Amino acid sequence: MRIVCISDTHGMHRQIQVPEGDLLIHAGDSLARGTLDDLEDLDDWLGSLPHRHKILIAGNHDWCFQDEPEEARGLLKHACYLQDGGVEIEGLRFWGSPWTPVFFNWAFNLERGDAIAERWSMIPEKIDVLITHGPPAGILDIVPDGKGDLSVGCEDLAVAVENRQPRLHIFGHIHESYGQKQQGNSLFVNASTCTGSFKPLNPPVVLDL
Template sequence: MKILAVSDLHGKYQKLLNYLKKNHVDLVILAGDITNFGPAELGEEILNEISSFGAPVLTIPGNCDPAGIYGKIDNSNAINIHGRSVVIKNIGICGFGGSNPTPFNTPLEFEEFQIYDEAKKAMEEIKDQKVTFFVTHAPPQGTKADLIPSGDHVGSEAIRQVIEEFQPSLNICGHIHEARATDEIGNTKVVNPGELSQGFACLINVEDSDEDDTKVNTQIISL
């Protein structure tokens, strides 16, 4: 199964449309910041354009999306996985959007206990699947995916805790633009593909083997 994961569109997504015109993927995952502080209606328009290529589109909002984005996602042709889960071809996928508190008072920020409680509920729904994806806008704390130039780690402690407890196959995140990277927490691979608005994405291939094993391969690419 070929999956394209992106984050941090900030309203700029033409490179993604161009890629989808030329390349087949089985699934598109958007890890938040669909718009750049709105409007919410633009989020619905963007999601419908991306969905028009035929592959299912799963999405969560980011901290720079307005609160009204929830209804617009639900009205669009994309599937909202914020605090929810789905199973596609034996892959359990759940998500949590927005971010832990920032110094910038952005529209969708949550306290760590809120993130933990809601993300844990969603992970519980898919924990028995052979392959599990945890899609978050904020990266887990203390990884290459949440490292800012000052050397500080600014990711979510709650997201890290959920990953440590459930060990999903893959955590797809974003939020920290300069922290485009791949890392690991135990058996979980963590990928921050970087800004889609700058043309970055992650290709994910899920390969079933003859044994009781499924390989999840990731590659950060420039579209």
């Protein structure tokens, strides 16, 4: 299966050249202001793409999925939306979740520790592809600041991933750490489309699984 990975498009999806593939995965922050109107435009764009399958999770900017969940899910016609849930496609098991550790006052934020660990405990033991909005601690999670690099990923997610060892873990959220890293049995992909300056310049990541 050819999987095309994007994330953090922030409403600029129509500026992206998306390669063909069997499955398109969007790892959250797809919307600009997080409104239902934004989502309607995104869904129209998704419907124009040739991929047989599409999966979408929410991110911390995607307010409508948190504040108007029924309306948001009803508008999404051209992708499978996962929120602490899974789907099997062509024999591969996928699980998606939008949560990230608290950062100011964004959507789908939970405190580090027990609150967010409870969400990660829902991830099945046997999973091929894990999709979260944010990274696990220590893997493609670096934000540069004036005093050095900061690792801002989720420690409890790192523990959950280590215990389950999915073949592929796709995320975004930390624009500055776009890229791939193999660690153990898992390939980690930060698929952030936008750069640290919020320009949609990072190309989609294409993988064969």
